[in-house]
Amino acid sequence: MATKVSNFSDLIQRVAASCLLHPLAAGRQESGEADALTDDVIEEDPDEEEYYEYNNSSEDEEKENGVKGAEKSRRIATVWNNNGEKKKEMVTLMEEVFEAVAEMKKAYVRLQEAHCPWDPERMRAADVAVVGELRRLGVLRERFRRGTRGGGGQGKGHVAMLKEVVAPYEAAVEDLKREVKVKEVEIENLKEKLNTVTCLSNGGKKGRSLSKRKVSCSQVLGAAPVPTPELFEATMCQVKEASKSFTSLLLSLMREARWDIAAAVRSIEAATAAPDTTAYTTTITPSVIANHHAKYALESYVSRKIFQGFDHETFYMDGSLSSLLNPDQYHRECFTQYRDMKAMDPVELLGILPTCNFGKFCSKKYLAIVHPKMEESLFGDLEQRNQVMAGNHPRSQFYGEFLGLAKAIWLLHLLAFSLDPSPSQFEASRGAEFHPHYMESVGKISGGRVPTGQIVGFPVSPGFKLGNGSVVKARVYLVART
DSSP states (O other): OHHHHHHHHHHHHHHHHHHHHOSSTTHHHHHHHHHHHHHHHHHHOGGGTTTSOOOOHHHHHHHHHHHHHHHHHHHHHHHHHHHHHHHHHHHHHHHHHHHHHHHHHHHHHHHHHTTTTTOHHHHHHHHHHHHHHHHHHHHHHHHHHHHHHOOSOHHHHHHHHHHHHHHHHHHHHHHHHHHHHHHHHHHHHHHHHHHHHHHHHHHHHOOSGGGGOSSOOOOOOSOOOOOOHHHHHHHHHHHHHHHHHHHHHHHHHHHHTTOOHHHHHHHHHHHHOOGGGGGGGGGOOHHHHHHHOHHHHHHHHHHHHHTTTTTSTTTTSSOOOHHHHSHHHHHHHHHHHHHHHHTSOHHHHHHHOTTSHHHHHHHHHHHHHSOHHHHHHHHSSOHHHHHHHTTOOOOSHHHHHHHHHHHHHHHHHHHHTTSSSOOEEEOOOTTOBOOTTTEEESSOOGGGSOOTTEEEEEEEEOEEEOTTSOEEOEEEEEEEOO
16 A cells, blocks of 8 residues: 555656646646556556546646637737728728819819810810829729738739839820820921921022912922822812801801891892893892801802902912913922922911911902901901001911911812813802702702702802813802792
């Protein structure tokens, strides 16, 4: 019995020493060793097994529960801290979103205000501001999406961050590419204008008789393509559109100045009546024309003034006969100037060479179309007329619209003298019978076919017979014969 007690005391000492050396991590291992030692002791005397059983499982469970509780508390604290940081980040993000939206609204208001009155610089600045705020909102959206995904992997987070950083630079690069393309187009246009201006200047300095031409002063720039009747017809369509645009502006100014439009139309009709057509004047009702189609009468007036002298190579601005002295070279030079001037802005050209042949043509036709009393009634003074008479060209909207029409007529004139043979001009007479092969009605015709009994109330624009047999129809205003 003493021997068993001694062995049991020795076992207790060994277990206590093991617990002191390895309190937590090796608890189970030492417990296992103690159990093994206990088993050894018990094996020595299996009859006394119920007196020497040793079990420390309850202590181990308490220690494990304590470790798990500490880890759980640590995790809860970490989650709360992360949630707090995310909440702060979301609040900051929403504040930035509201700020960006407010700035975008302000920029959009500035963009709208720049439309009236028209201010291109303010519009450009406001547009840049709106686009910048939209990009800022896009960046904030990406931040929100990345935050809501909540740790989809460190690699994905880095990729999203890089995309967010690179996106503005990529957009800037695309904008720069577009600007480069626009600048390249401008450079090509400026090169063409420079060549034209240089040739015009050089042609004016030459002392030969060829330098006295008023239609073309340019030299042949390489091999010029042959002008075609189809190109003449297309240019005539541009003349029609330019004439309609200028006439509409002039009519609106007349109405704003409280003109008697009916009286003005009657005056225009009286001017179109030729001595050999006076017998037909009694068949036309001026009041109908004035009330419903005043714009056609006004366009007829403008067309008659600006086409006057079209059959001469310089619109009778001088007595040049270059087209008769050297017709082949003259045709080539006319078409070369047509190609050079087609892409040019007439305002820019006249700003550089205000007294060139085209500038003289514009001055002559403006003074013929816009009477001094008309200009004073429309604008309250004669400032534009005085500038034109002084050899300058106003920068007003009205004169700019007139230059568009003058350029179209000038190009048509150059094409006419580029063709061989040159087109022959004709005009319908007041009171003449309507011929569908040579005329077209400016008014809308129900069914598309002019009814019988229609005669020419007044001509609106002339027609042309081309060398290939095609016809550019004269535009006329039709009335019923009574």
